[in-house]
Amino acid sequence: MHCPFCQNPDTKVIDTRISDDGHSIRRRRECPNCGARFSTLETTMLLVKKRSGNVEQFDRNKVIAGVRKACQGRPIHEDDLKRLGQQVEEDLRARGVAQVPSDEVGKAILRPLKDLDEVAYLRFASVYQNFEDLEDFQHAIDALRDSDKMLVSACPAGQAETSISCGYQLSMTRVRIVPVMASSASMVTSSGHLVTSVTT
Numbered sequence: 001m002h003c004p005f006c007q008n009p010d011t012k013v014i015d016t017r018i019s020d021d022g023h024s025i026r027r028r029r030e031c032p033n034c035g036a037r038f039s040t041l042e043t044t045m046l047l048v049k050k051r052s053g054n055v056e057q058f059d060r061n062k063v064i065a066g067v068r069k070a071c072q073g074r075p076i077h078e079d080d081l082k083r084l085g086q087q088v089e090e091d092l093r094a095r096g097v098a099q100v101p102s103d104e105v106g107k108a109i110l111r112p113l114k115d116l117d118e119v120a121y122l123r124f125a126s127v128y129q130n131f132e133d134l135e136d137f138q139h140a141i142d143a144l145r146d147s148d149k150m151l152v153s154a155c156p157a158g159q160a161e162t163s164i165s166c167g168y169q170l171s172m173t174r175v176r177i178v179p180v181m182a183s184s185a186s187m188v189t190s191s192g193h194l195v196t197s198v199t200t
Contacts, residue, residue, distance in 0.1 A: 001029065001040065002127035003036060004038060005031065005032040005035065005036040005038075006031060006033055006036070007031035007165040008031050008032070008034065009094075010032065011030060011031050012029065012030055012032060013027050013028070013029055013030045014028050014029065014030050015027070017027075017053065017106035023044070023089070023090075023093065024042060024067065025041070025042040025043075026039060026040070026041055026042075027041075027042060029067060030091075030163060032168075044093075045057060045098065046058040046089070046092060046098065046099075046100070047099040047100070047101070048099070048100055048101075048102050048105060049099055050102045051102060052111060055099065058100075058105075059088065059149065060088070061085070062080045062187070063085045063105070063109065064084070065080055066109070066124075067084060067109060067120070067124065068081055069116060070113070070120040070123040070124040073118045074117050074119055074120050074166055075117075076120065078100040084109075084116060086120060087112055088105070088108055088109060088112070091108055092104075092108065095162050097132070106128045107128075109128075110124065110125060110128065111191055114144070118144055119127055121144070122141070122144075125140055126140075138176075168190045174185065
């Protein structure tokens with residue numbers, strides 16, 4: 001590797017360390033010509049194929065940004081979003097493929113997001129699954145309730161264990177969830193929020 005300081009074509013590795021998550025290697029290098037030292041980060045590439053056919057490198061920050069929009073106004077900490085982003089990347093890499101379609105990334109977000117916050121889950125799902133009316137919301141809420149019942153009945157002493165997998169950035173502009181104060185046609189979730197569809 002060329003030295004970024006003097007452009008010498010040869011540098012040597014003096015230290016190598018694997019990252020905590022095991023997905024990257026940090027190498028400390030030294031230039032024998034000018035004596036400068038610098039670090040490089042080596043990672044395997046994970047590609048995402050978009051619906052347009054374009055391919056881009058997976059970006060964990062895009063996952064976090066998309067989920068953050070769905071979590072606006074909810075009691076979700078930034079550390080929760082970072083953990084979810086890491087879980088998403090680990091799940092996708094565990095599939096053993098170099099390229100995944102963007103819709104699979106979106107599906108993967110829904111699973112851990114449902115465990116993190118059901119309101120944020122509905123917001124994200126409404127965009128990803130293209131909800132068109134209140135009936136779509138009702139189906140999603142019914143599915144949430146059914147899954148909660150299955151978890152409680154399957155685990156002893158009401159201790160429901162959940163598995164967390166993974167996701168990608170989606171714009172949260174089509175649907176919003178507002179406090180129960182409105183007079184328009186609506187439906188109330190078990191969390192005490194009014195679900196209403198809006199257009200942009």
